Amino acid sequence: MQARAGRVPRAPGLVWLTLVALLSSACGGTAAPSSAGTAATSAAPASAGAPASEGPGGSQAPAGYTGPKVTLTYAHGFTGPDGPIMQVLVNTFKQSHPNIAIEASAVPWGDTFATLAERAAAGQAPDLVAVTEDQIGYFMASGALQDLTDDIAALGVKESEFFPNFVSVVKWKDRQYGLPFSSAAFVMYYNKKLMNTAGISAVPETHDDFLAAAKACTTDGAGKHPGDAGFDAASTATWGTVVPLPWVGGTVGYGLLRGADGDLVDTDLNASFNSAAGQKAAQFLLDLSKTDQVSPPAPTEEVEVGTFQSGKSCFDITGVWKLTDYRNALKADLGVAFQPELTGKQAAWGAAVFMTLPKQADGYDPNKRAAALEFSRWMAGHDAVLSWTESGALPVRPDVASDPAYASNIMAPVAASLDKIFIPAGWPWVSAVRTSWDAALERIMQQKEPVEQSLTDGVKEANDNITQQRAALGL
C-alpha cells in the first residue's frame, strides 16, 4: 500500500504535463492570450468628437484623417529582409499623418492567422492586419474581417487602380474586405551562360521551345542529351530544369493548371483538380523527369536551388523572392522572364497581401476606424506600392508597373505580365485544397500512384474537408 500511495502523484504529474503540452500546441488558438499590442488599443478612450472626415481628395490626398490623435496596432508577417522596408513605409506615413500613430509588429504569418478569428471574436484583434492570399478567403467567409465595400467607395479608391485579378480575390459574395498592396509570383529564372553553351539563343516562350531548350541543356557525363542513343540519365551533369516537391512543385503545377484553363475548385467551390486540365498539368510535370528526362526525379528544394545556383540547370521556375540569392550566385548570367506557355496559355501562380480591418468589439472608436481606413488607402496607393517594390514585391497597380521609376527594377519585364498571374484566393478553403493538390502531385512524381487516381484521391480528400468547413462556417 505504501508504494501505491507513493506513486500516485507522480504518474499523473507526467501525464498531465504531456496533456498540457499537447493541448497548448494543438489548440494554441484557444488558449493563447492575445499578444502585446492590443492593450494599447483597448485602453484608449473612445472619442466623443465629431466623426472623422474621410478626406475626399482621392488616393493622392496628403492626409485624409482629420480626427483626434489615435494609436493603431498593425500586425504583418514581413519578418525577413522586407521587415525594415515595411517599417520605413510606416514611418513615412507617420510623417504625413501626425495624428495617427502606428504600432507595427512583425509576427510570423502563421502565428497571426492561428489566433485571428479568436481575437476578432473577443474584440481583441489588432486595428490593422495584413492577410495573405491563402487565408483571406477563410477570414472573409468566417466574419473575422470588416466589410469595407462602402468605405472603399467613400475613400475614392477605384477598382481600376489595381490589376483586376488582385481585387476579385479580396471579395466574398460581392463585398470587398481589403485592399491589395503587395504581390509575388512564380517566374522563370534562366542562366544565360548555360543556355549559350547549349546553343539556345532565345528565352523559350512556348511548350515546344521550352522542351527543346531543356533537352539541349540536359547533358550526361559523355555530353549526350535525352533522346540520344546511349544517354545515361544516372550521370547527368547539367539539367534543363529542376522541379522540387511538394510546395514548389505544387505551385508550378498551379500555374500549369490555370494555363490549361483549369482551377483547383469549380464554380461551386468544390475541389475539381482531377479535371482534364489537372491531369494535363500533372502529366507535364511527371513527363519532365520520366519521359523527357530534363529534370531529376522527385528532387528537394535544396537540389533545385543548389543546381541552379551552381550553374547546372538552365531554367528554374520559382518565387520572385529568390532573386537576391540567384543574382549573388549567377551575377550577369541571370535572367528573369514570365513562366512560358506550357499547357495551353501563359499563366503563373501569384500571391497577394491585403490590408484588412478585423472585426472589433461594439463601441469601437470610429476615429480609429477612420484612421485605419486612411492607412489602408495610403498603403495601397501609388507611392507606397512603388516604395514597397524595393522589398522585391511585385506592384499590384498598373500605374506603378508602368512608372518610369519602376522601369529599372529587374522584375519590370515580369510586372508587365501581371494580368496573367492567377491567385488562388477568394474562397475559404484555399490552404486545405492546396495541401491536397500538393500531396497528390507528390504521389504522382514519386510514382506511388498514377496521375488520374492520385488526383481523384486528392479531390476526395479535399472535398471531405470542404464539407466539414462549410458546416462550420454555416455555408
Add this chain to the structure above:
Amino acid sequence: MRRFASLDSANPLVAYLFLLPHAVLFAVFVVYPIVSGISLSLHRYNPLAKDQAFVGPLFYQRLFDFSTPEAVNFWRSMAQTAFFTAVVVPILIALALFLALLLQRPILGRGVFRTIFFVPTVLSVSVMAILWRWMSADQFGLVNIALRDIGLPSISFISREWLAWIPIIVGTTWWTVGFNMTLYLAALASIPENYYEAAELDGAGAWGRFRFITFPLLMPATLFVAITTVLASLQLYGQSQLITNGGPTRTTQSGMMVITEQAFTNHQLSSATAMSLVFGLLLVVLAAFQFRLMSGRVRAAVR
C-alpha cells in the same frame, strides 16, 4: 476548534495551503483546458459564429471511420509516430547508459566528454533540426558532399521513403542522449562503492557487477528515463516538421503534425481537438501501463 487557531504543523489546513498554489495553476492550465477541450470537440466550433452547433461524438466517430481523410491521416501518422518511438527509445536508453558507464570512470578529460555529449540538449529543436536538414540534404548536404568527395554515390535522405527517418532518428539521438546520460550519471554516483567491493571479494567480474549491482540499482532512473523518453518521442513534431516537413508523401508526418494541420490548414478546430484528446488518452493509458510494468521491477530491484 483550537486545532485551527494557529498555523503550525499540527493544523490540517497547513498542508492544503501549501498545495494551493499548485492546485490553482493545475486548475487553470490543466483542468480548464481539458474540460473546455472536451466541450469544443462535441461542438462544431467556429469562434465567430453566434451559436456553436452541438454535434455530440461526431468528430470521434469520424476519427474511427476510415472513409474520412482525418481517420486515414491521423492513424497513419500515429503508426509513424509509434515507429519512431519504437526505434528511438531503446537507442536513447541503451546509448545513454553506455555513455554514462564510460564517463563515470575517472578517465582523462572526463568533464570535457560529458560536456560534449550534454551540449546538444541545450539547443532548441529548430536549431537542431535545421542543422540536420543541412547535413542530410540531398546532393548538397554535408553528408552527401563528403560521400561524393570520397567517391561514393550520394544518398537522397530527404526524398526517399524510410531513408527520411534516418536524419530524424540520428538527429534526435544526438540532440537528447546527453540529457538521459546525465540522469544516469547522477544515478550511478549514488550507488555506494562498497557494494562493488563486496561483489569483487565474492569474485564477480565486470559483467556480474553490472548485471547484479549497477543495472538493478539503476532501475528507478531507468523507469524515469523510459517514461519521459517515450512521452517526448510520441510528441514528435519539430524534427519532422523542419527536417523532412513530413515528407516524402507524408511518410514522416507525426501525430502532432496532423493535429496542427487539421486545426490551422483545414480550419477544423473541433476535429483537431478530438484528435488531441484521443491522442492524450492514448498517452495516459500507455504511461500508466508502462509505469505498472516497470514499477514492479523497480520495487523488486530496490528491495
